Amino acid sequence: MKPRIFQPSFLFATGPAASAFLLGNISEVSLHLRTVYSSNSTGSIGSPSCLTEPTQWILSKEQMGKTAAQIHLRLNRSLHVCAENDTNTDCCPKLLCVLEALQLSACVGNTPRASLLIQATIHAQLYPSSVESDNKTVIPNQVFQPLGSCPCDLTRRVCDVRCCCDKDCSSEDLKLFVSYCLPGPFGGHVSPAPDYQCSVQASKNSPDWFPFLCVNSPPENNPYLGLFYQGNTIASRPRPSFQRPVLSAPEPVPLYIQGSPIVSLNDQYFTIPQKLFGRCGNNAPVAFLKNLKGECVTELQSCPTGPPLQTQLTDLNIQVMNGIGGDVMVDVADELAPDISLFISKSSAVASADEGLLCENVTLALDYKFYWRGNGIMGITVTRTVGTIKSNESVVLTTRYSAVFLNGEFMAEPNSGNPGYQVRRPIxxxxxxxxxxxxxxxxxxxxxxxxxxxxxxxxxxxxxxxxxxxxxxxxxxxxxxxxxxxxxxxxxxxxxxxxxxxxxxxxxxxxxxxxxxxxxxxxxxxxxxxxxxxxxxxxxxxxxxxxxxxxxxxxxxxxxxxxxxxxxxxxxxxxxxxxxxxxxxxxxxxxxxxxxxxxxxxxxIPINSGPPKTRFQINFTEYDCNRNDVCWPELAFPFTRYYTGEPYSQSLAKGMILVFFVITASLLGTPWRQIRQAWHSAAL
Known part of the structure; x- marks a missing residue:
């Protein structure tokens, strides 16, 4: 039976919501929340209890498999500051609105099996006293007009070189680089010119007849509706896309996406030693949803004194931004290496000390597990494998590092294509x-x-x-x-x-x-x-x-x-x-x-583009339209099946009608009348 534990075992809540994981056999577990106080004499908070006390928090549990559950805590009160002579009790009398310690116990019957200590320090939300002006920013409809009409306009009130759509450029400025304008969407050409435009085909290998059939039309008549077009037209109605509220909204929290670096609470990259370009880097960032596994080889002639080979609890137990407005603490668990020979090998160099090496609590491996859901990180655990190195000579130490992302109990693994395979992706x-x-x-x-x-x-x-x-x-x-x-x-x-x-x-x-x-x-x-x-x-x-x-x-x-x-x-x-x-x-x-x-x-396997060729087509290529510049069967359009513009029966009927009109025009036309007159003159 798996033991029941909370991960992490301690939470520091600075907002109105907090969450943690309960791992193990949770089928018969009941949750009990109470407020705890430290003793003035001993400083302890007492042992876990299975008694539920009324608090200002709402407790909920979300099942995540047979052996895991996510526990949610939400503050059931308002966080605005009380006004003068305010009779409403649901407000904060001070800026430090909530300062308390909570203990969450997981019990089986009346026996506590695991406990979670929560330190809540929540400040009140401050709002501006004055009402700002109701300014509206009108955003054009993306179906008909791009958001950035001139993306290369990078400097305000300055003409950017080669940016021909920059409104700050005068006519004299444009003469300097009008023939070297930036192409593509970055230069403002978000609507590509159609192929029938004379200006487009003039610089390409166009056919000889194209100048007689091309179209000279202004760019405003371009039928291109943009990349946001979904197959039907939408009536464009001017309306504000963003309206500034009376109260200033909090700054948006950047969400984690696949490949984005994980950031700690002090705005530093969360790093794990990794092997980069053949060498081991101690400060390599960890990317969200990117599993990694590597080894670093170090020759020890003396005992290490700092990370990553000598790590303290403060080096690993750090706070990381979870990507959804809060933070999580890295929970550290130590494990003693059962066999030190799996990590070391002998070296030909001589140790610096005469008595050899005796290094205790050397970090041999760090195995991180990131529990994620959606665009956020729910929890982080690391297993630190330590051991004692004892040798009469210098040794070569191989340390191992890994990081896996788990959604519940499943590892996050990227696909090899969507849907088809991509080259150089795993089968x-x-x-x-x-x-x-x-x-x-x-x-x-x-x-x-x-x-x-x-x-x-x-x-x-x-x-x-x-x-x-x-x-x-x-x-x-x-x-x-x-x-x-x-x-x-x-x-x-x-x-x-x-x-x-x-x-x-x-x-x-x-x-x-x-x-x-x-x-x-x-x-x-x-x-x-x-x-x-x-x-x-x-x-x-x-x-x-x-x-x-x-x-x-x-x-x-x-x-x-x-x-x-x-x-x-x-x-x-x-x-x-x-x-x-x-x-x-x-x-x-x-x-x-x-x-x-x-x-x-x-x-x-080559794609089968048609029925197999006959022996006549293989031996006699004179009538093969795919292997000759002149195709004789195509001269009989539309009587042959080479014409695929419409059904063969319709093209044959229209062709017979065309032949009938040609013969009738020949019999009734001027050449035939002159022939009849000449025949009658000769007969007389």
Whole structure:
């Protein structure tokens, strides 16, 4: 049974609302709120109690999964200052309106299981005494007119160079750079000129007949309605978009969006040591909803004296802006490293002290968890792993740092496209639960050799969409290993299978995890030996030494002109090899390194643009309109099916009517009458 705890365990409320998390088994938990006071003799506030006392706060609970709940506290009173001779009791007699300590207890029956201490220090809200003028700012309708008609006008009452829409520029100023005006929306050209304008086609590769058909029209007649146009016209009615209220509103609180840096309460970036450009930076900012994981390597010749290797509680227990008008405190939990050898390795350098190193409470790892919801941070916890380093020589210390964003109990992970895959984004894979048909997200990996290149120390890297790669590691094999070929095959197969355990792969970059509609089965090719080599005392055959992944992708459509790529097939195959240990001298063949490799190949399936060509079209290209400048079948418009402007039956009927009128005009026209007169004259 999970213990019940509040995170954070202490809150400092400066506003009329506060929130915290209750984690653990909360099925039978009841909440009790009371006001507490410190003892004058001991200074303590007493043990938690399961008695509920009347307070000026409203308590509510929001369930967030089976093992978590969010607790909300809201002040049930007004925060305006009492006026003179004011009989209303719902006001603040002093500027410091609320100053009290609260204790929230989570009880099972009459036994308290967890407690939260809240220090509330809330000041009254001040409003201006004088009523300001009722000025209105009229904002134009965005459907018909952009908000910034001249975005390049950066300096007030000064002519900005190359900004031809700047009203501060005189005619003499414009003559200096009229031919070098800033193009595009930044230069004020928010409505692109249509293609039929003569001014647009004059500078492009226009056809010869274009000057006879182009249009000279003022820019005001442009049919372009802007990027806010939704398919129907809206009547433009002048009205104020913003109206200044009588009372000044509080300043808006900037919301966190994905990728924006997290800021502490003193307007400083919230930082975690990270590896940047091959080196470790101790003051690297943390971005909202961006998970990170890294390591920093430091050679210790003496004991560290400051952060990040020697951290105090005040260095980690800081207040961070939550993005929704309040702040949260980082809750710190210490953990003792069970094995210090996982973090240190020996160094060739000599320690500065003769007796070696004896460093206590060294920070070996910092694991942050950010609990978020919407555009705000609900809570932050960090697990600090510490240990004691004792060595007679200098050591190389590898510290680990991580930060994950949890929405309830789920980690925030970005998609790989919307909807189609984006190049160099991770391929999304999953394991299907047959009972619920839901998919658990996982990844497909390749080898990432590090240090000595051995498989025992090799890491894994995620397969990225559209990026062909080949990697591997080295497996040391001794002579006696080649006498147990079946066991050797199983070892290599387990190493290859450990790269990924997925059974399905997502078709596109934003799949639905609650159904299998957006997922494809991963097909495996049966292991077949290409050579009938038999096992001997110094050789083993049919070793699955190479794993090859083939991904077939196709462009399924276009979204705003951008091709949307999706995976149509995913296949995993193995190449079998024979490992032989053949040498004359036993001393040089006691151990040999054999490679284990993996590769990924992406195959683009071309789009089928029409029916397959006939043998006549392939052999005789004279009548192929796609391979010749002159297309004879197109001369018979509209009697051939090359004309696609309207249905073939209608074009054929209109063509026959046109032929009838041409023949009638020829028979009744002037040339035929002259021929008849000449014939009659010759006959007479």
């Amino acid at each position: 999304i894979a999953g394991i299907v639960d047959n009972d619920t048909e839901s998919v658990q997200k996982t990844s497909i990996n390749n080898w990432k050799p590090v240090h000595d290149g051995l498989c025992s120390t090799a890491e894994e890297k995620t397969v990225l969409y559209g990026e062909n790669s080949t990697s591997g590691c080295l497996l040391p094999i001794r002579r006696h290993n080649l006498t147990q070929c079946n066991r050797l095959r199983d070892v290599v197969s387990d190493l290859q299978a450990a790269l990924f355990t997925a059974t399905h792969v997502a078709k596109h970059g934003k799949p639905n995890f609650s159904t299998t509609t957006d997922w494809l089965n991963i097909s495996y090719v049966t292991l077949n030996s290409s050579t009938p080599t038999e096992d001997t005392r110094s050789a083993c055959s049919d070793i699955p030494a190479h794993q090859h992944i083939q991904v077939w992708s196709v462009v399924s459509g276009l979204v705003e002109g951008i091709p949307q790529r999706e995976i149509s097939a995913f296949q995993v195959s193995y190449s079998l090899a024979t490992w032989t240990l053949d040498c004359g001298d036993v001393s040089y063949c006691e151990e040999t390194l054999f490679p284990i490799t993996s590769s990924v190949t992406f195959i683009d």
